[in-house]
Structure formats: C-alpha cells, structure tokens
Amino acid sequence: MLVGVSSSPETTRKMVEEYLEELAFLADTAGAEVVTRSIQERKVIDPAWFLGKGKVEELGHIIEGAEIDLVIFDEELSPVQARNLEKAFECKVLDRTELILQIFAVRAKSSQAKMQVELAQLEYLLPRLTRLWTHLSKQKGGIGTKGPGETQIETDRRLVRNRISILKKKLAGIARQHDIQTRDRQGTPRVALVGYTNAGKSTLMNALCPNAGAYAEDRLFATLDTRTRRLQLKLNKTVLLSDTVGFIRKLPHRLVECFRSTLDEVLQADFLLHIIDASHPGFEEQVQVVRQTLQEIGVRHANIIEVFNKIDAIEDPAALRSLSLRYPEAICISAARGLNLNALRHAVSDYVARDYRERTLRVHVADYHLISYLYEHAEVLDRRQEDEDVVITYRAHQNRLPDIDTRIKALDEGASNVA
Numbered sequence: 001m002l003v004g005v006s007s008s009p010e011t012t013r014k015m016v017e018e019y020l021e022e023l024a025f026l027a028d029t030a031g032a033e034v035v036t037r038s039i040q041e042r043k044v045i046d047p048a049w050f051l052g053k054g055k056v057e058e059l060g061h062i063i064e065g066a067e068i069d070l071v072i073f074d075e076e077l078s079p080v081q082a083r084n085l086e087k088a089f090e091c092k093v094l095d096r097t098e099l100i101l102q103i104f105a106v107r108a109k110s111s112q113a114k115m116q117v118e119l120a121q122l123e124y125l126l127p128r129l130t131r132l133w134t135h136l137s138k139q140k141g142g143i144g145t146k147g148p149g150e151t152q153i154e155t156d157r158r159l160v161r162n163r164i165s166i167l168k169k170k171l172a173g174i175a176r177q178h179d180i181q182t183r184d185r186q187g188t189p190r191v192a193l194v195g196y197t198n199a200g201k202s203t204l205m206n207a208l209c210p211n212a213g214a215y216a217e218d219r220l221f222a223t224l225d226t227r228t229r230r231l232q233l234k235l236n237k238t239v240l241l242s243d244t245v246g247f248i249r250k251l252p253h254r255l256v257e258c259f260r261s262t263l264d265e266v267l268q269a270d271f272l273l274h275i276i277d278a279s280h281p282g283f284e285e286q287v288q289v290v291r292q293t294l295q296e297i298g299v300r301h302a303n304i305i306e307v308f309n310k311i312d313a314i315e316d317p318a319a320l321r322s323l324s325l326r327y328p329e330a331i332c333i334s335a336a337r338g339l340n341l342n343a344l345r346h347a348v349s350d351y352v353a354r355d356y357r358e359r360t361l362r363v364h365v366a367d368y369h370l371i372s373y374l375y376e377h378a379e380v381l382d383r384r385q386e387d388e389d390v391v392i393t394y395r396a397h398q399n400r401l402p403d404i405d406t407r408i409k410a411l412d413e414g415a416s417n418v419a
C-alpha cells in the first residue's frame, strides 16, 4: 500500500497523485507489487501516528483484508511514527527515503557504489538514533538523565560514527586514485550529464559516444556509477562527457553527497547538460528539483544547457511548440531515436568554443615535429610560408594552452611566439 499526504494548499490532489505514481515506480524498481494507494488530506501531522487515529484503523482493515505486507509512505516518518504504524498495521512500514536507499543497496554494483550506499544508509540512520534518544530521554525526565536505554543508543551511535569515518576514508582513497587516473585528462574540457532519474542521461551518453556501454533502463536509478567517455566534436575538439547518478524529489542532498564521484564530476565540470524528460507530465517540477539540488551541492555557475529529451514520445505537436516557446534556449532531442543530436553537438561545440583562444606561431620549415604536433593537438586555422619560416595560426581550449606551450618549448627552443 502506498500512502501519500496532501498537507498544504499548494500540494493539490493531482500533484499528490503524480507523486504516488513516482513512488509506485520506485516500489516497482525495488521489487514490490503495488496493491492499493491511499491519499490523505491532513493539515496537521500527528507526532505519534502521522495520520489520525481513525485513519490508521481504517487503513488497518484494508491492509488486513487485502493481505498487504508492506506500507510505503511518501513522506519521511519519525522512528516513533514508523514503530507505531508497524504495530498498528502488523506489517513492515517504510518511508520514501528508506525505499530509495533500499533500491540503491540492491542496485549498487561496484565496490565504490556499495560503500557509497552504505555511507548514505548510515548517515540516514545517525540522526534517527539521535531523535530516538531525545525521545527516550524526554520520557525519563529530560536530557542528562542516565539510563540503560541512553547508554545503548550512545554505543550504537559511536559504532555508526566509526563505520562512517572508515567508509569516508576508504572513499577518499578511491577518489585520490581516480584523480591520478584522470590527471592526464586535465586540460580537456569536462561536461557532465545531470538530470532527474530516468530522464535519459545514459541513453544519451551511448548515443553520443560509441562504445560508451552505459547501462540504460526504464527503471529509477539505473545508474549508480559515474562513467566518463571522450566525446569527439570536430577535429581536435574533444570534451570529456560524464554520466552521473540521477536526482529525485525529496532526496536529502546529504545522500547525494555520499555519491562523491557524481558530486566531483558535477562540480569539476566546465559546464553541465541538464537532461529533461519532456514527455513526463511533471517535467517542470523535475526541472525545479534538479536546479535546486545543483544549488544545494554547490554549483554556483550558470553554465548549464537545458536539453529536452524524449521528444519522440510527445504526441501532441502543440505541446512541443509551446515547449520551445517557453524554453527558447533549450535543445529538443530524442536520445533513443537519435533525433537532433547534431544540434546538441553544435551547441556543445559552441559552448566549448567560447573558451578557445587563438595563437600564432612562427617556426622554421624544418621543424616538422612541432608543426605536426600542432596539427594533432590544436585546431590549425591558417598556415603561411614566409621564406624559411612557417606562420601557423591555431586555436585551442584555454585549459590546454599551458600544456601546448610547454610542449612547443620542449620541441623547439628556437620557436618564437608572434602573438
């Protein structure tokens, strides 16, 4: 049974229905079969039961009658509420975050992803232990009262904290290893694919980079590992494209932070491609969620290209037109059908070109090593012969210029920069 709550006038019933649709998708991904959904309108949340006592009894009858063995709330439950509800319903009760963590745990494949998920689970558990402890100490007459319950929880908290710090250390080690591996990539502009889960990021990665081999599926959180591939744009213009873990509504950003590899790719990227599932009825809210999450994890720049994906799945041509009217800057594509991908490549090219600088170099004709180096590593725009010299005008990304300059120096001490 899925339970959604509309608690404020801003969340209309239709919105709650959409949220439950997403929760059903999550439940399905986790392997649960949805039997029934229930939407409650409540202004006040009961601290002990979340719902009203009468409602709990009513739902209890339905649960018994339909032999339901799992109830999932779309809202975060306090440990007390979860415990009370489990007792009343005589079955397992999960909240949204726990369900997402469950999915992460089942889907994590690499050891890094597994550790990241465990860290996320423990980070989720820790404040709940604190809350439980506060709750118990209140019952016993205020903070500071020593009791067996408190001692047990303090021990648990210490164990959890220890494990968290071990995991953080191990993950930092992996991150350092990763930095070493990507050091030679420095200088190449980096682009990260970001977006709501299931928007089509991995499908786009596969469509743009042959042999990318990214796992794409009609499931939430198909990707839990980042992967980076070289995307060839034009001659000597490449960017590094990274696929990342999707975002979702009401995912505490602390949990996103546990996915350090995703966070790093997003924060180190020169710019982001925000992939949006334009065929989803709630895509505008998803756009807001992604923008919000990016802010929360510390993306301060506005180097973001918005890409509307799955346009092949929009049946109404008027809807497509209004989309391009409302978002004139955005690019509409279909990653699955390969529609309009060239326009996207051009947009990325143009974006990267803004950071390209032009240089002119005069070299001796016999310096063919240097000349061919420039052809290989920069975009040669012009080449003139003047007596014994060749004057080459080339263009390269500003991040790559220091490298190129060093190589030029090493290859030919005599070469002189004209401009």
Ligand SMILES: Nc1nc2c(ncn2[C@@H]2O[C@H](COP(=O)(O)OP(=O)(O)OP(=O)(O)O)[C@@H](O)[C@H]2O)c(=O)[nH]1
Binding pocket: 195, 196, 197, 198, 199, 200, 201, 202, 203, 204, 215, 216, 217, 218, 219, 220, 221, 222, 223, 224, 245, 246, 247, 309, 310, 311, 312, 313, 333, 334, 335, 336, 337
């Ligand atoms: N109709 C249509 N479906 C698409 C398109 N692009 C992707 N899909 C489908 O959307 C589903 C999700 O695609 P993914 O590429 O796994 O999405 P993702 O953004 O990587 O998702 P996560 O890794 O789960 O965050 C898959 O079933 C894809 O086949 C498209 O252009 N049109």
Ligand SMILES: [Mg+2]
Binding pocket: 201, 202, 203, 215, 216, 222, 223, 243, 244
């Ligand atoms: Mg993916």
